[in-house]
Amino acid sequence: MTDQPTHPIPRVESLFQHVPHPRLAELRQKKPPVTSDERVGVNGKIGLAITAIVGTMWCAYIFTLIALISLPAALSTGQAIVIVAWIAQTFIQLVLLPIIIVGQNILGKASDKRAIETYKDAEAILTECLQLQTHLQAQDVVLDNVIAHVKEHHEELQKLSARVGPAPA
Numbered sequence: 001m002t003d004q005p006t007h008p009i010p011r012v013e014s015l016f017q018h019v020p021h022p023r024l025a026e027l028r029q030k031k032p033p034v035t036s037d038e039r040v041g042v043n044g045k046i047g048l049a050i051t052a053i054v055g056t057m058w059c060a061y062i063f064t065l066i067a068l069i070s071l072p073a074a075l076s077t078g079q080a081i082v083i084v085a086w087i088a089q090t091f092i093q094l095v096l097l098p099i100i101i102v103g104q105n106i107l108g109k110a111s112d113k114r115a116i117e118t119y120k121d122a123e124a125i126l127t128e129c130l131q132l133q134t135h136l137q138a139q140d141v142v143l144d145n146v147i148a149h150v151k152e153h154h155e156e157l158q159k160l161s162a163r164v165g166p167a168p169a
Helices: 023-029 041-054 057-077 080-152 154-164
Strands: none
Touching: 023 080, 041 080, 057 080, 080 154
8 A cells, every 4th residue: 555545635626616607696786577667668658557547447347337328329229230339349349458457467466476576586596505505615625624634644544554454344
């Protein structure tokens, strides 16, 4: 047996260097995207204002009353085409539009909540990973100290091993 190991043992930190992903810096500067972020410019603001007004159940109730005002006139004609036109053009378009917008607003809010929760989850995972990285670096220091200690006492261990003999199988 030789006094020195045949292959020098490298320091643990020389085997791995942590390189943070570039996206981490971006994540720390951004907020999670939400629906309202997408409405920019004059047209976007006008569209948002109209949607906020028309997209309420109160607006749906008002449109229902307006549609019902013209129903007797459509029925009095006795013509199927007029009644179908009233259903398609007046009732469906006028009444269902605000109800659909209400549904879309609810879905948008739910989507925003999911985006925020997903962002918070990613932030928590990132924090845990950074703590894990710190833990691993601390273990690297301990491993390097153990390796240095073993190297330091290698000769004594060799002599002891020669005196005691090989370990039983």
